[in-house]
Amino acid sequence: EPEVTQTPSHQVTQMGQEVILRCVPISNHLYFYWYRQILGQKVEFLVSFYNNEISEKSEIFDDQFSVERPDGSNFTLKIRSTKLEDSAMYFCASRGNTGELFFGEGSRLTVL
Amino acid sequence: GESVGLHLPTLSVQEGDNSIINCAYSNSASDYFIWYKQESGKGPQFIIDIRSNMDKRQGQRVTVLLNKTVKHLSLQIAATQPGDSAVYFCPENRGSQGNLIFGKGTKLSVKP
Numbered sequence: 001e002p003e004v005t006q007t008p009s010h011q012v013t014q015m016g017q018e019v020i021l022r023c024v025p026i027s028n029h030l031y032f033y034w035y036r037q038i039l040g041q042k043v044e045f046l047v048s049f050y051n052n053e054i055s056e057k058s059e060i061f062d063d064q065f066s067v068e069r070p071d072g073s074n075f076t077l078k079i080r081s082t083k084l085e086d087s088a089m090y091f092c093a094s095r096g097n098t099g100e101l102f103f104g105e106g107s108r109l110t111v112l
Numbered sequence: 113g114e115s116v117g118l119h120l121p122t123l124s125v126q127e128g129d130n131s132i133i134n135c136a137y138s139n140s141a142s143d144y145f146i147w148y149k150q151e152s153g154k155g156p157q158f159i160i161d162i163r164s165n166m167d168k169r170q171g172q173r174v175t176v177l178l179n180k181t182v183k184h185l186s187l188q189i190a191a192t193q194p195g196d197s198a199v200y201f202c203p204e205n206r207g208s209q210g211n212l213i214f215g216k217g218t219k220l221s222v223k224p
Contacts (some may be wrong), residue, residue, distance in 0.1 A: 004155075031210060041199070043156060048209040048210075050209055051221065055209040056209055056211055093155075099210060100161055101158070102158065104155055105154055106155050
């Protein structure tokens with residue numbers, strides 16, 4: 001069964017460092033998303049991406065964040081200068097022509 | 113305003129019993145509803161969906177009921193198993209790009 005894959009599964013970084021989280025969406029999907037979940041809290045929408053551009057973003061997705069689809073298979077989330085409060089699980093998701101989003105297993109980011 | 117609410121934050125059931133998880137929605141224009149589960153340390157996993165032109169849909173051991181009159185959704189799990197222990201969400205489907213907005217969820221605990 002096709003699935004969304006994310007790497008790394010866990011990344012530890014120092015405050016102020018840049019981090020890139022990678023996702024390989026399901027191959028025939030056209031809509032891509034990033035969500036995050038701070039420990040013990042709810043899953044929060046960050047950004048959606050379609051046709052090589054951001055289609056919607058939340059207030060969390062500030063200038064420190066960016067997304068890119070550098071080739072036909074990868075979808076990345078970059079955090080330019082990490083803060084302690086960026087520590088969270090980051091989930092990538094993709095969607096085809098049906099309504100449901102398929103989520104990856106997440107990348108845990110720990111900022112020290 | 114739009115919101116997603118869950119009636120019960122926690123639900124504890126005995127293995128083998130049936131479980132019912134409830135969800136209220138406020139956007140009467142919503143035409144598509146999805147249930148997800150999230151096991152500890154994992155990404156949200158699609159369970160079942162239903163469109164607004166239906167009031168019931170069945171899957172394997174799960175049934176979703178939609179009452180548009182009172183804007184209420186429920187997820188019924190038959191013969192609940194320990195593997196069903198998770199947090200269950202009925203995220204609001206928002207935006208033209210299918211962004212899902214998650215609430216806090218209902219935690220289902222299955223006692224052996």
